[in-house]
Amino acid sequence: MPQPRLNAIRFPVELSRGRRYEEAPHPYRNEFQRDRDRIIHARAFRRLEDKTQVFTSGLSDHFRNRLTHTIEVAQIARTVSAVLGLNEDLTEALALAHDIGHPPFGHSGEEALNLSMSRFGDRFDHNLHALRIVESFEHRYAAFPGLNLTFEVREGIVKHSREIQPGETPELDEYLPGLRPPLEAQLIDLADEAAYNTADLDDAYSAGLFTADELSASVRQYAEIRHWVAAEFPAAQSRTQFLESLRRLIDYLVSGLIDGVHTAVCRAGVGTVDEVRCYPTRLGMFSDAARETNAALKRFLRERVYFSEALVAERARSSSAVQELFEYFVNRPDQLPELYADEARREPVHRVVCDYIAGMTDSFFWRVYESFCM
Ligand code: MG
Numbered sequence: 622m623p624q625p626r627l628n629a630i631r632f633p634v635e636l637s638r639g640r641r642y643e644e645a646p647h648p649y650r651n652e653f654q655r656d657r658d659r660i661i662h663a664r665a666f667r668r669l670e671d672k673t674q675v676f677t678s679g680l681s682d683h684f685r686n687r688l689t690h691t692i693e694v695a696q697i698a699r700t701v702s703a704v705l706g707l708n709e710d711l712t713e714a715l716a717l718a719h720d721i722g723h724p725p726f727g728h729s730g731e732e733a734l735n736l737s738m739s740r741f742g743d744r745f746d747h748n749l750h751a752l753r754i755v756e757s758f759e760h761r762y763a764a765f766p767g768l769n770l771t772f773e774v775r776e777g778i779v780k781h782s783r784e785i786q787p788g789e790t791p792e793l794d795e796y797l798p799g800l801r802p803p804l805e806a807q808l809i810d811l812a813d814e815a816a817y818n819t820a821d822l823d824d825a826y827s828a829g830l831f832t833a834d835e836l837s838a839s840v841r842q843y844a845e846i847r848h849w850v851a852a853e854f855p856a857a858q859s860r861t862q863f864l865e866s867l868r869r870l871i872d873y874l875v876s877g878l879i880d881g882v883h884t885a886v887c888r889a890g891v892g893t894v895d896e897v898r899c900y901p902t903r904l905g906m907f908s909d910a911a912r913e914t915n916a917a918l919k920r921f922l923r924e925r926v927y928f929s930e931a932l933v934a935e936r937a938r939s940s941s942a943v944q945e946l947f948e949y950f951v952n953r954p955d956q957l958p959e960l961y962a963d964e965a966r967r968e969p970v971h972r973v974v975c976d977y978i979a980g981m982t983d984s985f986f987w988r989v990y991e992s993f994c995m
Contacts, residue, residue, distance in 0.1 A: 626705065626706035627705045627706050627707065627804070627882075627883065627886055628706040629892050629893060630707070630803075630804055630886065630891060630892070630893065630894055630896075630897050631706055631707045631708050631894075632707070632708045632711055632773060632803040632804070632805055632894050633708070633894075634651045634652055634653050634708065634710065634711070636894070637652050637653070637771045637772060637773055638771070638772035638773070639652075639771060639772060640652075640769045640770065640771055640772075641756075641765070641769055642764060642765040642769050644764075644769065651710060652771050653708065653710035653711045653713075653714050653771065653773070653774070654710050654714075656714040656768075656770045656771055656774045657710060657713050657714040657717060659761075659768040659769075659770065660714060660717045660718050660721065660755075660768070660770075661717060662761070663721070663754070663755070663759050663761070663768060664759060665721050665722075665754045665758070665759065665980065666688075666717065666718075666721055667688075668980070668982050669686065669687040669688035669691055669720060669721070669723070670686055670687075670688040670982075671686065671982035671983055671984055671985070672686060672687040672688075672723055672724075672725055672726075672727075672982055672983055673686065673687065673725065673726050673727045673730075673939075673983055674686055674687050674689075674690045674727060674817070674820075675727060675817075675821050675824065675825075675926070675927070675932070676824050676825075676828065676932070677935055677983070681824075681827060681828065683824075683827060684824045684827075684828075685820050685824060687720050687723055687727075690720070690816065690817060690820060691716070691717060691719065691720055693816040693820060694716045694719060694720075694809070694812050694813050694816045694817075695713055695716035695717050697716075697812040697815055697816050697871075697875055698712050698713065698715070698716040698808055698809055698812035699712055699713050699716070700875060701808055701812060701875060701878055701879055701882070702805060702808060704879050705804075705879060705882060705883065707804055707805050707808075708803075708805050711773060711774070711777070711803070711805040711806075712805045712808060712809075714770075714774050714777075715774060715777040715778070715781060715805060715806055715809050716809055716812060718751060718755070718774065718777075718778055719751075719778075719781060719809050719810075719813060720747070720751075721751045721754055721755070721778075722747040722748060722749070722750035722751025722752070722753075722754055722778075722979070723747050724745070724747065724750075724943075724978065724979040724980075724981070725939070725943075725978075725981050725982060725983045725985075725986045726936070726939040726940070726943065726983060726986075729936035729937075729939055729940045729943075730939060730940070730943055731745065731747055732940065733939070733940040733941075733943035733944050733947075734943060734947070734975055734978060734979060736944065737943070737944050737947040737948070737971070737975070738971060738975055740971075741969070741971040743969075743971060743972065743975075745975055745979065747979075748778060748779055748781070748782060748783075749779070749790075749793075750976075750979050751778050752775060752778050752779055753976070754767075754980075755767050755768045755770050755774075755775065755778065756768075756775070758976070758980070773803065773805075773806075775796070776796045776797065776802055776806070777802055777803075777805070777806035777809070779793055779796050780796065780801075780802040780806060781802065781806045781807075781809040781810055782809075782810045784798075784799075784801070785798045785799075786798055786799060787799050797898070800898040800899065801897060801898050801899075801900060801902075801903055801904075802898075803894055803897060803898070804882065804886075804897055804904060804905060807882075807903050807904065807905025808878070808882070808905050810905075811878050811905055811906070811907060812875075812878070814874075814915060814919075815871065815874040815875055815878060815915070816871075818874070818915060818918040818919060818922065819867055819870055819871045819874065819918075821922050821926060822836070822867060822870075822918070822921075822922070822926075823864070823867055825922070825925070825926040825929075826863055828931075830925055830926050830929050830931075831921075831925045831926070833847060833859060833862070833863050833866075835925065836921060839917060839920070839921040839924075840914065840917040840918055840921055841914075841917065842870070842873060842910075842913075842914040842917070843866065843870060843914075843918075846866045846869045846870055846873070847862065847863075847866045849869075850862050850865045850866045850869070870914075873911065873914065874907070874911050874914065874915060876911075877907045877908040877910060877911020877912070877914070877915075878907050878908075878911065880908040880911070881906045881907040881908040881909075881911060881912070882904060882905055882906065884908065885904040885905075885906050886904050889904055891904065939983075942986075942987075942990050942994070943978060943986070945990070945994050946978060946986070946989065946990050946993065946994055947971075947974055947975070947978060949993050949994055950970075950974040950977070950978075950993075951970055951971055951974050954970050954973070954974070956993065957973070957974070957977060958977075961973050961974075961976075961977045
């Protein structure tokens with residue numbers, strides 16, 4: 622595969638709009654490397670270790686959690702960024718931060734919080750929550766609140782998965798609404814999809830939720846890869862053949878992402894970061910073939926994994942518990958830890974309760990739930 626370099630649209634760290642609170646430069650780390658390190662040292666980052674990705678840890682010791690998932694996304698995103706000649710440091714910082722605002726229990730936790738918030742005409746969005754974490758909830762530095770990240774990392778946190786329109790959310794107006802984020806941020810969700818679509822297959826296969834034959838019948842590209850693996854390693858155990866096929870499938874999606882971005886950029890004829898920002902659509906995309914495979918994987922996972930009996934039951938249990946604990950604290954804010962109880966005297970109670978629950982790990986949530994709601 623040729624090395625398609627897109628150096629002209631790499632976001633140069635020298636062009637960063639900088640930090641909210643000015644700081645002296647570091648002698649040997651650039652600003653995006655410092656941001657990456659600050660994210661890794663944040664409490665919210667460490668808590669990802671005990672937050673569900675898809676499967677809860679009670680079922681097996683081998684499943685991904687949100688931290689190991691984040692590491693897989695960072696590794697894929699960095700590879701893509703390096704091959705394309707983009708800014709690896711900015712890409713890595715964004716990949717490491719991409720799930721930092723996730724509440725306990727994966728998407729069901731997010732939906733449950735959103736539902737509870739909607740009663741107050743408000744909502745929960747994990748990207749906005751991530752911004753609040755890095756702007757104010759982390760207290761590690763004497764000179765400023767939060768992590769004091771560069772503009773581009775904060776912008777990427779807000780915009781990696783969707784555009785914001787002018788006037789849509791007043792507190793986000795500083796993040797260039799109406800403009801696309803740099804390509805480094807546009808890659809993140811696609812690297813995320815390549816990572817979780819294959820990782821979820823791996824975890825679900827070990828949980829016995831489907832067979833390789835069933836996956837072959839639904840995803841043409843997988844069937845093709847599996848055919849070649851079986852021809853090359855006919856004596857290998859079926860589990861080994863599955864894993865060998867899966868690693869080639871990751872490679873196929875990642876190569877398709879590199880190819881898709883390169884083709885889109887060349888076709889659009891953009892040659893500067895500003896042109897990427899002003900281009901009417903995102904240029905971060907899979908090639909047509911990889912997009913089709915990615916969509917087939919998603920369909921298969923929805924049909925066979927995400928709505929499987931075991932996962933649906935688990936989600937229903939955590940979702941109703943989240944809503945129950947939310948109600949409890951909204952009615953009894955005096956029962957919140959002192960810091961939050963204090964906050965609840967100045968801020969809307971539902972927002973403070975939401976922040977408190979969103980920050981919890983899965984196991985801390987159950988401990989609090991058991992002491993107040995059981
Ligand atoms: Mg993710």
